[in-house]
Amino acid sequence: MNVADLEQAIIRVHHEEWARVVASLTRRFGDLDVAEEAAAEAFATAVERWPAEGVPPNPGAWLTTTANRKAIDRIRRENKRDDKHKEAQMVYDDDPPEPLGAVDDDRLRLIFTCCHPALAMQARLALTLRMVGGLTVPEIARAFLVTESAMGQRITRAKAKIKAARIPYRVPSAEDLPARVTGVLAVLFLVFNEGYLATGPDTDPVRHDLTAEAIRLTRLIRGLLPDDGEVAGLLALMLLTEARRTARVSGSGELVPLAEQDRGAWDATLIAEGHRLVRERLAAAAAGVAPGRYQILATINAVYTSARDMRDTDWSQVLALYDQLVRLDPSPIIALNRAIAVAELDGPEVGLAAVDRLEHRLAAYHAYHATRADLLRRLGRSQQSRAAYDKAIELAGNTAETAYLTRRRDQLR
Amino acid sequence: MQYLISVIHDQAGLATPEEDAAIDVFNERLQAEGNWVFAGGLASPDTATIIDNRGEEALVTDGPFIESKEYLAGFWIIEAPDLDVALALATEGSKACNRKIEVRPFQ
Numbered sequence: 001m002n003v004a005d006l007e008q009a010i011i012r013v014h015h016e017e018w019a020r021v022v023a024s025l026t027r028r029f030g031d032l033d034v035a036e037e038a039a040a041e042a043f044a045t046a047v048e049r050w051p052a053e054g055v056p057p058n059p060g061a062w063l064t065t066t067a068n069r070k071a072i073d074r075i076r077r078e079n080k081r082d083d084k085h086k087e088a089q090m091v092y093d094d095d096p097p098e099p100l101g102a103v104d105d106d107r108l109r110l111i112f113t114c115c116h117p118a119l120a121m122q123a124r125l126a127l128t129l130r131m132v133g134g135l136t137v138p139e140i141a142r143a144f145l146v147t148e149s150a151m152g153q154r155i156t157r158a159k160a161k162i163k164a165a166r167i168p169y170r171v172p173s174a175e176d177l178p179a180r181v182t183g184v185l186a187v188l189f190l191v192f193n194e195g196y197l198a199t200g201p202d203t204d205p206v207r208h209d210l211t212a213e214a215i216r217l218t219r220l221i222r223g224l225l226p227d228d229g230e231v232a233g234l235l236a237l238m239l240l241t242e243a244r245r246t247a248r249v250s251g252s253g254e255l256v257p258l259a260e261q262d263r264g265a266w267d268a269t270l271i272a273e274g275h276r277l278v279r280e281r282l283a284a285a286a287a288g289v290a291p292g293r294y295q296i297l298a299t300i301n302a303v304y305t306s307a308r309d310m311r312d313t314d315w316s317q318v319l320a321l322y323d324q325l326v327r328l329d330p331s332p333i334i335a336l337n338r339a340i341a342v343a344e345l346d347g348p349e350v351g352l353a354a355v356d357r358l359e360h361r362l363a364a365y366h367a368y369h370a371t372r373a374d375l376l377r378r379l380g381r382s383q384q385s386r387a388a389y390d391k392a393i394e395l396a397g398n399t400a401e402t403a404y405l406t407r408r409r410d411q412l413r
Numbered sequence: 414m415q416y417l418i419s420v421i422h423d424q425a426g427l428a429t430p431e432e433d434a435a436i437d438v439f440n441e442r443l444q445a446e447g448n449w450v451f452a453g454g455l456a457s458p459d460t461a462t463i464i465d466n467r468g469e470e471a472l473v474t475d476g477p478f479i480e481s482k483e484y485l486a487g488f489w490i491i492e493a494p495d496l497d498v499a500l501a502l503a504t505e506g507s508k509a510c511n512r513k514i515e516v517r518p519f520q
Contacts, residue, residue, distance in 0.1 A: 118496060165518040166414050168495040176497075 009055050010047060015216065017060045018043070018134030021067050023106035026169060032113075032159050034071050036131060042067035107132070108224045109169045115184040116167045123158035124187050130155055132220075133213050143194065143210055181225065185234050185294065188218050192238050196245075197398050205249050205400030211242050229281055233295030236277035240301035243270035248400075255404035259310040271305050278302040296325045315344040332361040336368060348378040366395035370405060382412045415450060415492055416499040418506055419515040422486035428454070432511050439509035443491060448502060454487035486512065490519075 018039065025035035042063045056062040114127040122144075129135045129143070141151035161167070172180040195210025218235045225231050247265040250256050281295045291299070300321045307313040322338035335358055343351020352375040355368070362368035373388035389409035396402045428436070443449040458477035465472045477484065489506060493499040499516055507514040 116496075118500065164520070165516075166495040168497050170495075170497070172497070 003051075006051055006055070010043075010050065013046070013055070013059045013063070014043060014134055017063050019107045019110060019132045019220065020060060021063050022131055022134075023110040024064055025067055025071055026110060026113075027106050028068070029071050029075070030169070032131065032162060034074060035067075036159075038067040038071035038074065039063075041070040045070075105224050107220065108171050111184055111221065111224075112171060112180055113162060113167055113169050115180070115187045116162070117180075117183055118165065118167060119158050119161065121187070121190070123154055124183075125190060126151060126154050127158045128187050128217070129191065129213065133217055135213065139209075143207065181228055181230065182292075184221065185218075185230060188214050188221070189234060189294075191217070192241075196241060197401070205253065205255065205398055206245055208245065211238070211245065214238060215242060229284055229289060230292040230294050232277050232281055233292060233298045236274045236281070236298035237294055237301055239270045239274035239277070240298060240305050243267040243274065243305065253400055253403060254407065255398070255400040257404070258304065263309070266305065274298065274305070275302055291324075293325060293329050296321055296328070300325075310344075313344070315341055319345055332358045333365070333367075336362060336365075336371060340371060343375055348375040351375055352379065364395065366392045366397075366401070369395065370401075373405070373408070377408070377412060385409075386412050414494060414499075415490055415519040416496075416503075417515075417517045417519065418489040418491060418499075418503050419485055419517070420454075420487040420489075420506075420510055421483050421513040421515060423483040423513060428486075428510065432509070435509040435511075439506055442505075443489070443502070448491045448493060448498075450490040450492050452487070452489040455485060458484045483513075 021039045021042065022032075022035045025038055026032055029035060045066055046059070046063060050056075111128065111132055114131050115124045119127065126140050126144070129140050130137065135143070137152050137155065138148050140155075141148045144151065146154075171177075192211055192214035195207040195212075195214060198205060198207045198210075215235070215238050218231070218238060222228075222231050222235050243266050244258075244261060246267075247261040247263070248256055278295075278298050281291060282299065285291050285295070300318055303314055303317050303321070319338065319341040322334065322341055325334050326338060336355065339351050339354035339358070342354050352372065355372055355375065358368060369388045369392035373385050373392055376382075376385035376388055386409055389405055389412070393402055393405045393409065396405060440449070440452060443452075461477040463472075463474040463476065463478050465474075487510070491499060491502055493502060496516070496518070499518075503514050503516045
């Protein structure tokens, strides 16, 4: 095996095995800190030894064994095997809750612990990327534009709270499961969105590392909870969005709106997979299972990605789906997107009236002003459009979006 | 594992008879299910006295240590195997006493 192949093999093993190693050590030692450090040491040992010794036939088992030894060494070293340490161990159930019907996997416990509602959202994101995703602290710090020491502290504080307050290492009961899965999906969706619409003047407009990581983790959860419709919905939504990634930013770093995207540049494989998942959920919906918000959002994106061009898009279908979504989620951002569908179906004037009704709730949201600017431009109301573009540019945080809005504004007559 | 459940008072007026009755029902449940350690309601913060005996002489001051619109009105100490159980109980406690609640583990 040459150096490049070996490097690839180690990256692949890291992707496939990191969460499993951390999860199994957390269960054995009842301590996230010990598990994280030992897993990191085991991977470092692999990087040292595999070039000479070759990749072992079962790399996962090799890593778990090595990490176990490292953890025991550390515990011996720190002489932590006293009663106090035992008392501080995390609590977990040996029996998975019966009605779950999913494989019992330590990784699932790990995900639910990292996404526990008693932790702040920012802590959940960081902890999930570190413990489940295997990203390093510097990588996560870069992703969220904070210093390494601030990110390190955030993760340390979260781990300390898990230990001190005894946040359990457990798959929630069937009764709590839907709400807790929703919480996990919210974390993954935030990671994806931060990658998809990266904010900050010095970041790339699309952070493929974050979108890819969010998709990878959602796939993992899909494997663990194959019957959960919202997990399938979120995965489909991510895939259908990711499929358009390269078409969404021009060569000059400008955002390209849906209507102007080169549909030939979309990733057909991702779209096919997304459509397959949406069809699976539509079949479930036809059988009487009410879809949640991610499934509806995925279906909307399936409609977009099925059309040959913007005009060919089935806007009445999109509007019907947004109507369904508004009933589940009364957020003004959903209402704004619904208004965009209204504008495509009934014209910019009707759309603008619907958008204007959201002013008191969305005045600080760049997309509200960008949408108004576009509709006003289409109505020939250049002066008002210019003012709306100004406001949108002032509020937008994404470099590609700012570039696009600026060009549009400067093209106004 | 023990947790302190603090009842945070942030509205006018004391507990109503309905709230008192609901608290009684909740307390009985805690006792029946083995989660009960201790609980109590506190008199208003105006009745508090501060003592500071870190120096040469003990200083006695009238009033609560912090003037605030939100104050501790009472507490439970419960026994629970983990935070999920403690949070589930605290959720019911908040409903019973009709107040905001803080859950904090003992060391």
